[in-house]
Amino acid sequence: MHRFFRPRRMLRDAKQPLLWTAGQLCSNHKPVVTCVRGYIVLPPTNDEEEKAMLHRMMRVDHAGEYGANQIYAGQMAVLGQTQISPLIQEMWDQEKQHLSKFNEILAENRVRPTLLLPLWNIAGFALGAGSALLGKEGAMACTVAVEESISEHYNSQIRTLMEKDPEKYTKLLQLIKEFRDDEMEHHDTGLEHDAESVPGYQLMKAIIQAGCKAAIYVSERL
């Protein structure tokens, strides 16, 4: 269950090989309960501020992936029987992997999930289904907008971590960079599949991105 995800990714980012530190215990001043893998993403810390910041970041990322998962679910619900469905399914599977990774991180580090998860559940599904009702182009446009917002958000997190201490947050930075690359890939895929040809593309994109920004802001605080 704690299998390392997507092994082929290790080859992609060969410049920074992922380190397997066998049996390393989390030193969060509490003994490790279940630490089957030797791979720890969040650096253990006793500084309350830093811990709060890291937890906030993981909380909002988890909420983001949860929402993205629901968006694709909504899109599949509408377009599940069409030609575009294998593509959406593939992107959805990647998001599921991201979500399970964040679930692991939250569980291991005892991070509180955001209170608004049920809201993102419904809102995400509604957005996905709603955009898919505009056809395949609508779904792709929604994907483009959302993935762009998420990539921007990951980038700002990467910037924050790099400004603080790149050495300390190596593994976390690696993880976020990987996920950001995945999201950019989805964004590009969406553009390739005629996202821009939907009527009202710019308006739709602006609205969705404003919604994403608001969601990120709120999830960080609640």
Next chain:
Amino acid sequence: MAALIRGLKAGRALRGLRSVAVQGTLSPQCNNVRRGFHRAALLRLASDSKSDTSVPPPSYHEVHTAGESSSSSAQGESSEGAQSNTSFQDQSGEHGEDYETEEQLQARILTAALEFVPQYGWTVETIAAGAETLGLSSASTGMFNNGAGDLVLHFIAQCNAQLAETLAEQNNLVQLGQAESKKTAEFLKDAVEMRLRMLIPYIDSWPQAMSILLLPHNIPDSLKHLSTLVDDIWYYAGDRSTDVNWYTRRAALTGIYNTTELVMVQDSSPDFEETWAFLDNRIKDVVNMANTAKQVQATGEAVVQGLMGAAITLKNLTGMNQRR
């Protein structure tokens, strides 16, 4: 003893160095403060300068340490506010054993004060009595802005820490295979019982403590302690949920804990049997509710499937499903 006096002198000396920024409680930002505190204290101890002998001002101040390099052992201390027992992590490696922080001193005074609670209740007199057993003047109660509130919060933090430690040990045993893991309901019952039993020595005065905790300025802290307690218990019970269950479980356990505590303060049965029976019933209720919720959901899904099947059959019968 001499170490204590030296430590106090250093503390008093340092107050001369501080610039005034009055705060009610220490914030976590005081990690830098602590380090500068130590360095400056060590310098003063070494140079043996005249110390200010007046009683220290009764409020927390922030130390502004210009030019203090905040390097290396940045994580030497965890600051959980003024209430917890922090173990001193040496910064420079030289005078570590002789010096203790103000937080540690307060923790020691409050711990010593606990034995006088049955006598004086949760009051400032208790803290004064505790200070006197350590050889300090009873005027050192001036260090505690919050008076009895400090004492109660310290006691609660201590109990929670003790519980977390015990649960962690038990968990280790289970991980090593030397003990059997308990079922969730039993685990919760045992954990809450263990925690409530820590109140038994103070049970007569506990209503007073509870009312102190309900004072508006104490509510944030007491809620924080309660949420830490409940989070710890669920974590060691094995909860790793990352959805809304995280909240519902903790809310349920908070309700169970609070109501059981209330039952306990007015329970007069031998060894609080009635309280544990009450606790047992509440936990059974919660488990039942969870099971019922699952059943309702399963039934709902089955019903939906049945309806879908009926709708498809109807469409077939009326021939609507055929493509012409």
